[in-house]
Amino acid sequence: MLTTYLTIKENGTHEIEIKKSRFICHLYRIKSEDEAKELLNQIKKEHWKASHNCHAYVLGDTNELQRSSDDGEPSGTAGLPMLDILKKRNIINTLAIVTRYFGGTELGKGGLIRAYGGSVNDALDAIGIVEGKLQQEVFVTLDYNQHSKFDYFIENSTYTIKETAFTDKVVVTCMVDEPDIDVFYNEITELFSGQALLTKGNKTYHETLLT
Numbered sequence: 001m002l003t004t005y006l007t008i009k010e011n012g013t014h015e016i017e018i019k020k021s022r023f024i025c026h027l028y029r030i031k032s033e034d035e036a037k038e039l040l041n042q043i044k045k046e047h048w049k050a051s052h053n054c055h056a057y058v059l060g061d062t063n064e065l066q067r068s069s070d071d072g073e074p075s076g077t078a079g080l081p082m083l084d085i086l087k088k089r090n091i092i093n094t095l096a097i098v099t100r101y102f103g104g105t106e107l108g109k110g111g112l113i114r115a116y117g118g119s120v121n122d123a124l125d126a127i128g129i130v131e132g133k134l135q136q137e138v139f140v141t142l143d144y145n146q147h148s149k150f151d152y153f154i155e156n157s158t159y160t161i162k163e164t165a166f167t168d169k170v171v172v173t174c175m176v177d178e179p180d181i182d183v184f185y186n187e188i189t190e191l192f193s194g195q196a197l198l199t200k201g202n203k204t205y206h207e208t209l210l211t
Helices: 034-046 081-087 106-127 146-155 178-189
Strands: 002-009 012-018 021-029 052-059 065-069 094-101 129-142 160-166 170-177 197-209
Touching: 002 021, 012 106, 021 034, 021 106, 034 052, 034 065, 034 094, 052 081, 065 081, 081 094, 081 106, 094 106, 129 146, 129 178, 146 170, 146 178, 170 178, 178 197
Parallel strands: none
Antiparallel strands: 002 129, 012 021, 021 094, 052 065, 052 094, 129 170, 129 197, 160 170
Protein backbone atom coordinates (compact mmCIF):
# COMPACT_ATOMS: atom_id res chain seq x y z
CA MET A 1 0.00 0.00 0.00
CA LEU A 2 1.39 3.37 -1.02
CA THR A 3 2.02 5.99 1.67
CA THR A 4 1.77 8.80 -0.92
CA TYR A 5 0.69 9.16 -4.55
CA LEU A 6 -0.04 11.81 -7.18
CA THR A 7 -3.06 11.87 -9.48
CA ILE A 8 -5.44 14.36 -11.10
CA LYS A 9 -7.80 16.34 -8.91
CA GLU A 10 -10.84 15.34 -10.96
CA ASN A 11 -11.94 14.34 -14.44
CA GLY A 12 -11.74 17.24 -16.84
CA THR A 13 -11.05 18.62 -20.32
CA HIS A 14 -8.62 21.25 -21.56
CA GLU A 15 -8.15 22.52 -25.11
CA ILE A 16 -5.25 24.17 -26.92
CA GLU A 17 -4.91 25.32 -30.53
CA ILE A 18 -1.76 24.99 -32.63
CA LYS A 19 -1.72 26.27 -36.21
CA LYS A 20 -5.51 25.99 -36.37
CA SER A 21 -5.52 22.37 -35.20
CA ARG A 22 -7.57 21.79 -32.03
CA PHE A 23 -6.08 19.49 -29.40
CA ILE A 24 -8.67 18.57 -26.76
CA CYS A 25 -7.20 16.68 -23.83
CA HIS A 26 -9.59 14.61 -21.69
CA LEU A 27 -8.21 13.39 -18.35
CA TYR A 28 -9.88 10.69 -16.25
CA ARG A 29 -9.14 8.95 -12.99
CA ILE A 30 -9.37 5.22 -13.68
CA LYS A 31 -9.35 2.00 -11.64
CA SER A 32 -9.12 -0.62 -14.38
CA GLU A 33 -8.21 -1.24 -18.00
CA ASP A 34 -11.84 -1.99 -18.82
CA GLU A 35 -12.82 1.44 -17.50
CA ALA A 36 -10.13 3.04 -19.67
CA LYS A 37 -11.40 1.24 -22.77
CA GLU A 38 -15.00 2.23 -22.04
CA LEU A 39 -14.08 5.89 -21.66
CA LEU A 40 -12.04 5.78 -24.85
CA ASN A 41 -14.99 4.34 -26.76
CA GLN A 42 -17.23 7.11 -25.38
CA ILE A 43 -14.84 9.81 -26.60
CA LYS A 44 -14.51 8.17 -30.02
CA LYS A 45 -18.30 8.15 -30.35
CA GLU A 46 -18.59 11.76 -29.18
CA HIS A 47 -15.78 12.97 -31.43
CA TRP A 48 -16.30 10.67 -34.38
CA LYS A 49 -15.57 13.54 -36.80
CA ALA A 50 -12.15 14.18 -35.26
CA SER A 51 -8.98 13.39 -37.19
CA HIS A 52 -7.51 11.39 -34.31
CA ASN A 53 -8.31 10.26 -30.77
CA CYS A 54 -4.92 9.33 -29.33
CA HIS A 55 -4.55 8.03 -25.81
CA ALA A 56 -2.23 6.94 -23.03
CA TYR A 57 -2.90 5.59 -19.56
CA VAL A 58 -1.11 4.32 -16.48
CA LEU A 59 -2.52 1.90 -13.91
CA GLY A 60 -1.25 0.51 -10.64
CA ASP A 61 0.58 1.85 -7.61
CA THR A 62 3.85 1.90 -9.57
CA ASN A 63 2.32 2.22 -13.05
CA GLU A 64 2.67 -1.52 -13.66
CA LEU A 65 0.34 -1.22 -16.65
CA GLN A 66 1.11 1.36 -19.35
CA ARG A 67 -0.66 1.70 -22.68
CA SER A 68 -0.60 4.22 -25.53
CA SER A 69 -1.89 4.64 -29.07
CA ASP A 70 -1.11 7.07 -31.92
CA ASP A 71 -4.49 6.40 -33.57
CA GLY A 72 -3.23 7.06 -37.08
CA GLU A 73 -0.69 9.76 -36.33
CA PRO A 74 2.93 8.93 -37.37
CA SER A 75 4.39 6.28 -35.08
CA GLY A 76 5.73 7.63 -31.81
CA THR A 77 4.38 11.17 -32.23
CA ALA A 78 1.27 11.07 -30.05
CA GLY A 79 0.66 8.22 -27.61
CA LEU A 80 4.22 7.89 -26.33
CA PRO A 81 4.75 11.64 -25.72
CA MET A 82 1.44 11.65 -23.80
CA LEU A 83 2.54 8.63 -21.77
CA ASP A 84 5.93 10.22 -21.09
CA ILE A 85 4.27 13.27 -19.52
CA LEU A 86 2.15 11.13 -17.18
CA LYS A 87 5.25 9.20 -16.12
CA LYS A 88 7.53 12.22 -15.75
CA ARG A 89 5.00 13.91 -13.50
CA ASN A 90 4.58 10.71 -11.47
CA ILE A 91 0.84 10.50 -12.10
CA ILE A 92 -0.89 7.19 -11.36
CA ASN A 93 -4.23 5.63 -12.36
CA THR A 94 -4.98 8.19 -15.05
CA LEU A 95 -6.20 8.08 -18.64
CA ALA A 96 -5.35 10.85 -21.12
CA ILE A 97 -7.15 11.09 -24.46
CA VAL A 98 -6.19 13.83 -26.90
CA THR A 99 -8.73 14.51 -29.63
CA ARG A 100 -7.30 16.33 -32.65
CA TYR A 101 -9.29 18.26 -35.21
CA PHE A 102 -6.88 18.92 -38.09
CA GLY A 103 -6.57 22.59 -39.00
CA GLY A 104 -5.00 22.20 -42.43
CA THR A 105 -1.32 22.73 -41.54
CA GLU A 106 1.10 19.81 -41.10
CA LEU A 107 3.09 20.07 -37.89
CA GLY A 108 5.86 17.60 -38.65
CA LYS A 109 7.08 14.86 -36.33
CA GLY A 110 8.67 17.20 -33.78
CA GLY A 111 5.66 19.48 -33.84
CA LEU A 112 3.28 16.61 -33.19
CA ILE A 113 5.37 15.31 -30.27
CA ARG A 114 5.35 18.78 -28.69
CA ALA A 115 1.64 19.25 -29.39
CA TYR A 116 0.43 15.97 -27.89
CA GLY A 117 2.81 16.03 -24.95
CA GLY A 118 2.08 19.71 -24.36
CA SER A 119 -1.66 19.11 -24.49
CA VAL A 120 -1.46 16.60 -21.63
CA ASN A 121 0.98 18.75 -19.65
CA ASP A 122 -1.23 21.84 -19.96
CA ALA A 123 -4.33 19.83 -19.03
CA LEU A 124 -2.65 18.53 -15.87
CA ASP A 125 -1.83 22.10 -14.86
CA ALA A 126 -5.33 23.36 -15.66
CA ILE A 127 -7.24 20.55 -13.91
CA GLY A 128 -4.84 20.25 -10.98
CA ILE A 129 -2.85 17.50 -9.29
CA VAL A 130 -3.50 16.16 -5.82
CA GLU A 131 -1.18 14.39 -3.44
CA GLY A 132 -2.76 11.54 -1.55
CA LYS A 133 -1.28 10.57 1.81
CA LEU A 134 -2.10 7.45 3.74
CA GLN A 135 -3.26 8.54 7.18
CA GLN A 136 -4.08 6.70 10.36
CA GLU A 137 -6.99 7.61 12.61
CA VAL A 138 -5.75 7.87 16.18
CA PHE A 139 -8.27 8.35 18.98
CA VAL A 140 -6.77 10.33 21.85
CA THR A 141 -8.82 10.04 25.06
CA LEU A 142 -8.19 12.83 27.56
CA ASP A 143 -9.51 14.27 30.79
CA TYR A 144 -11.18 17.66 30.39
CA ASN A 145 -8.33 19.43 32.16
CA GLN A 146 -5.90 18.07 29.53
CA HIS A 147 -7.84 19.30 26.51
CA SER A 148 -6.47 22.85 26.26
CA LYS A 149 -2.89 21.56 26.48
CA PHE A 150 -3.61 19.09 23.68
CA ASP A 151 -5.19 21.80 21.51
CA TYR A 152 -2.10 23.96 21.91
CA PHE A 153 0.07 21.01 20.88
CA ILE A 154 -2.00 20.34 17.75
CA GLU A 155 -2.02 24.01 16.72
CA ASN A 156 1.77 23.96 16.67
CA SER A 157 2.10 20.68 14.82
CA THR A 158 1.44 19.24 11.36
CA TYR A 159 -1.30 16.89 12.62
CA THR A 160 -4.99 17.49 11.93
CA ILE A 161 -8.13 16.90 13.97
CA LYS A 162 -11.00 15.09 12.27
CA GLU A 163 -13.51 15.48 15.11
CA THR A 164 -13.83 15.85 18.86
CA ALA A 165 -16.39 14.08 21.06
CA PHE A 166 -17.28 15.28 24.57
CA THR A 167 -18.69 12.68 26.97
CA ASP A 168 -17.32 11.80 30.38
CA LYS A 169 -13.95 12.20 28.63
CA VAL A 170 -12.70 14.17 25.63
CA VAL A 171 -12.04 11.90 22.63
CA VAL A 172 -10.14 13.59 19.81
CA THR A 173 -9.84 11.85 16.45
CA CYS A 174 -6.51 12.82 14.91
CA MET A 175 -5.32 12.10 11.37
CA VAL A 176 -1.65 11.18 11.28
CA ASP A 177 0.49 10.49 8.21
CA GLU A 178 1.53 6.84 8.13
CA PRO A 179 5.29 7.50 8.55
CA ASP A 180 4.65 9.76 11.58
CA ILE A 181 2.57 7.39 13.74
CA ASP A 182 5.38 6.28 16.06
CA VAL A 183 6.54 9.88 16.52
CA PHE A 184 2.97 10.98 17.32
CA TYR A 185 2.55 8.24 19.92
CA ASN A 186 5.86 9.16 21.56
CA GLU A 187 5.01 12.88 21.61
CA ILE A 188 1.59 12.37 23.21
CA THR A 189 2.94 9.87 25.73
CA GLU A 190 5.66 12.32 26.76
CA LEU A 191 3.29 15.32 26.76
CA PHE A 192 0.88 13.68 29.22
CA SER A 193 3.36 11.41 31.04
CA GLY A 194 1.52 8.35 29.76
CA GLN A 195 -1.86 9.54 31.11
CA ALA A 196 -3.55 9.82 27.68
CA LEU A 197 -5.15 6.77 26.06
CA LEU A 198 -4.29 6.26 22.38
CA THR A 199 -6.08 3.78 20.12
CA LYS A 200 -5.96 3.30 16.36
CA GLY A 201 -8.91 3.53 13.98
CA ASN A 202 -9.06 3.18 10.21
CA LYS A 203 -6.45 3.96 7.59
CA THR A 204 -7.59 6.24 4.78
CA TYR A 205 -6.08 8.39 2.03
CA HIS A 206 -6.37 12.15 2.40
CA GLU A 207 -5.86 14.22 -0.76
CA THR A 208 -4.61 17.80 -0.92
CA LEU A 209 -4.26 19.99 -4.00
CA LEU A 210 -0.70 20.79 -5.01
CA THR A 211 0.03 24.41 -5.93
